[in-house]
Amino acid sequence: MRSILKILPLSLCLLLIESAGGLPCAAADAQKKTGLVMFIAHADVPPYYIRDPESAKNGILMDVLRAVTEPLGYAVTAWRLPDKRGWDMLEHGGVDVYASAREWVENPDRFLWTDPFMAxxxxxxxxxxxxxxxxxxxxxxxxxxxxxxxxxxxxxxxxxxxxxxxxxxxxxxxxxxxxxxxxxxxxxxxxxxxxxxxxxxxxxxxxxxxxxxxxxxxxAPFRFVFPRNQGWEPLVAQFNRRLAAMRRDGSLKAILDRYR
The missing domain is CATH 3.40.190.10 (Periplasmic binding protein-like II)
Structure with a gap:
């Protein structure tokens, strides 16, 4: 690797170092992303998640996440995964967000948690x-x-x-x-x-x-959970500000009331 780096342009050197794990690029990647992939565990049921392509509603989780993040420039998609695999991909890469309660998760500080959005x-x-x-x-x-x-x-x-x-x-x-x-x-x-x-x-x-x-x-209060140390801290801060605004103007309650 050293001999190759001596003769390659700087831009290619950086690319090789990153691909070899020499430079952390997760934070930069998170800041550049315009899409969020939320994993939906098999245990999640209506009305938390509604798997119905004919319906305009996808359930509480998707509706709240979209209402908060789309004005911030993010598009949201969902992947249905086994619970264990989903959590592993959330922590180590592959998906970006999930909804859960801190109280249900072992060592919850491994992750970034938003403010709660429902009980x-x-x-x-x-x-x-x-x-x-x-x-x-x-x-x-x-x-x-x-x-x-x-x-x-x-x-x-x-x-x-x-x-x-x-x-x-x-x-x-x-x-x-x-x-x-x-x-x-x-x-x-x-x-x-x-x-x-x-x-x-x-x-x-x-x-x-x-x-x-x-x-x-x-x-236990439901929150959205993001990976730690992958650059999501700025989004979580923006998320919490948007969530607070939605509580004040009643738009969060309006989403929840659709499913009651």
Missing amino acids: NEDVLLCLAGKPLAYAGPETLRGMTVACIKGFVYPTLEDHFGPGGIIRMDAPSPEAMLELLARGRADAVLVNRTEIQWILRTRRDLEPHRFRLGEPPVGT
Whole structure:
């Protein structure tokens, strides 16, 4: 490499050094980009992401991201990826942004996080004729609560098991509603935004049969997350200013209200 560099023009020398990893160019690349690639994990569901080419709406995540970044000169596209691969590409290159909560991520300071744009809430859903006033995990002692298989509920994890809350796993919110309707569960744990969308768009489920409980069992604020040390710091600062303006003028609330 040294002998080659002696006889090549400076511009080509720099190109070779960069391709060999000798000069960090990620920051410059980020500043030059006019497109953002957001990865969508397979677990993301409507209305967070709506995979419907016939619809003008792509879901909350895409709508908020576009509303914030398009006025800053960025076009947004989405790649649907397995969760683990998406996070790996976010950290090491390949995709630019994702939406999550700091509280769900191990060592979250590996990434850059925007200010929050919406609350993510786990709530109890009961039959309308059997309301449940939730006042903490002890409220559910001895009750059967349907949960999504594989999901972790930090507020309740230490209370599942003998003498505590009886956990019954189901593969989907619709399956949990069926368990509740048949009397096999006393309550189900659902994501507020997701269940509101399901009950709004699936009238066959007879939404009048169910009632959402208050307060939430757990909550974590959704943020957009960018790679660290790849030059995204200026955009994150601009992002937060735009987000604050959208809160003040009501445009952020208008986007969220479309899915409630």
